[in-house]
Amino acid sequence: MSKKGDHVEPIPLLGRFGSNLEAGIVGLPNVGKSTLFNILTNSCIPAENFPFCTNDPNHSRVAVPDERFDFLVNYHKPASSVPAFLQITDIAGLVKGASEGQGLGNAFLSHIRAVDAIFHVVRVFEDEEVSHVEGNVDPVRDLQIISDELILKDIEFVQTRYDSVAQVVKRQPNDKTKKLELESVEKILEFIKQKKEIRTEAWKAAEVEILNQMQLLTAKPVIYLVNMTANDYIKKKNKWLPKIKEWIDSRTKEPLIPVSAQFEKRLTELPDNEAREKYCKECGATSNLPKVIKTGYHALQLVHFFTAGSDEVKCWTIRAGTKAPQGAGKIHTDFERGFICAEIMAFNDFKELGSEGACRASGKYLQKGKEYIMNDGDIVLFKFNVSQPQKKK
Numbered sequence: 001m002s003k004k005g006d007h008v009e010p011i012p013l014l015g016r017f018g019s020n021l022e023a024g025i026v027g028l029p030n031v032g033k034s035t036l037f038n039i040l041t042n043s044c045i046p047a048e049n050f051p052f053c054t055n056d057p058n059h060s061r062v063a064v065p066d067e068r069f070d071f072l073v074n075y076h077k078p079a080s081s082v083p084a085f086l087q088i089t090d091i092a093g094l095v096k097g098a099s100e101g102q103g104l105g106n107a108f109l110s111h112i113r114a115v116d117a118i119f120h121v122v123r124v125f126e127d128e129e130v131s132h133v134e135g136n137v138d139p140v141r142d143l144q145i146i147s148d149e150l151i152l153k154d155i156e157f158v159q160t161r162y163d164s165v166a167q168v169v170k171r172q173p174n175d176k177t178k179k180l181e182l183e184s185v186e187k188i189l190e191f192i193k194q195k196k197e198i199r200t201e202a203w204k205a206a207e208v209e210i211l212n213q214m215q216l217l218t219a220k221p222v223i224y225l226v227n228m229t230a231n232d233y234i235k236k237k238n239k240w241l242p243k244i245k246e247w248i249d250s251r252t253k254e255p256l257i258p259v260s261a262q263f264e265k266r267l268t269e270l271p272d273n274e275a276r277e278k279y280c281k282e283c284g285a286t287s288n289l290p291k292v293i294k295t296g297y298h299a300l301q302l303v304h305f306f307t308a309g310s311d312e313v314k315c316w317t318i319r320a321g322t323k324a325p326q327g328a329g330k331i332h333t334d335f336e337r338g339f340i341c342a343e344i345m346a347f348n349d350f351k352e353l354g355s356e357g358a359c360r361a362s363g364k365y366l367q368k369g370k371e372y373i374m375n376d377g378d379i380v381l382f383k384f385n386v387s388q389p390q391k392k393k
Contacts, residue, residue, distance in 0.1 A: 015220070018319060069306070072313045078308075089115050115220070161214060233259070304317045305378040306377070320376075337386055341369055343382075345366075
């Protein structure tokens with residue numbers, strides 16, 4: 001039996017809280033960002049061979065592959081079906097000195113600040129027809145350039161915050177709240193001055209709250225996409241891969257996903273799924289884009305639950321750690337306001353047992369209250385009652 005006071009509040013997640021979060025595609029010019037964006041989102045934006053082809057960010061969304069969703073659609077054969085989506089932004093190429101305004105500089109960095117996770121595209125392919133902004137292909141150098149620029153911009157941003165809070169403390173020396181804030185900001189500033197990225201540290205809850213106000217560039221989770229030739233991708237071999245992995249593992253151990261815009265483009269040019277499957281079988285390689293999408297979605301700490309029936313099967317995207325009433329509020333504000341309970345079946349139980357009735361009979365159909373934390377893959381029916389009009393604030 002736990003004693004009173006044993007309960008420990010979890011440390012809040014870094015980043016904005018919400019489900020309408022975006023992943024931004026970032027990298028040096030001419031590394032394949034816009035081409036990958038086009039293929040990922042089935043868009044048709046320019047992807048030409050010159051720096052800053054993408055001046056303003058392009059936004060789109062892509063369905064998140066989910067075999068559970070496919071199973072439920074096949075099971076219910078609903079009138080409509082709505083998958084989960086990942087919001088993606090294609091951002092202009094960064095160059096050395098961006099933190100000081102080089103290239104598109106500050107505009108580029110503000111676009112990164114507006115997203116919640118980063119697909120960092122690094123180029124390992126050689127192509128005389130596609131120029132490299134640094135003159136030659138060296139992905140470890142390129143990774144370091146972008147890392148340094150983001151850190152330098154964060155230092156500048158946190159220094160400004162520190163100076164501002166320090167002025168308040170100087171004027172109001174008895175303000176304990178501001179004193180504590182100053183201590184936290186000073187700790188953050190000293191940390192990034194050591195050329196360390198914010199997301200690599202285990203921060204205290206109070207520090208996370210301050211970090212989330214600042215939305216620092218190095219606080220955002222990163223997925224590294226290594227763009228190679230189709231031949232290298234099919235052979236699963238490139239001389240730079242071990243060096244890139246070593247660089248990543250020495251810093252953050254974040255995901256590295258090999259991709260080939262060239263290979264993916266070939267797939268999109270084939271007439272149908274049958275032709276694509278035949279090509280993949282012949283060359284012994286498959287698209288890595290589903291992995292890219294799912295990894296980006298979960299890097300944002302996003303999960304989804306299902307509502308499912310003959311009318312509609314739908315994924316509802318929520319942030320990990322969302323409680324049942326707030327999950328209900330994704331469907332309609334009245335569901336949250338008048339929340340009674342959530343009737344839950346885990347997807348795996350439903351698939352194994354074969355029906356809602358079988359889940360009920362096996363004790364796998366559960367009623368959950370206001371403190372229940374939604375799980376990825378829950379199949380849910382919310383019960384609610386709104387007998388009084390909502391009070392005006």
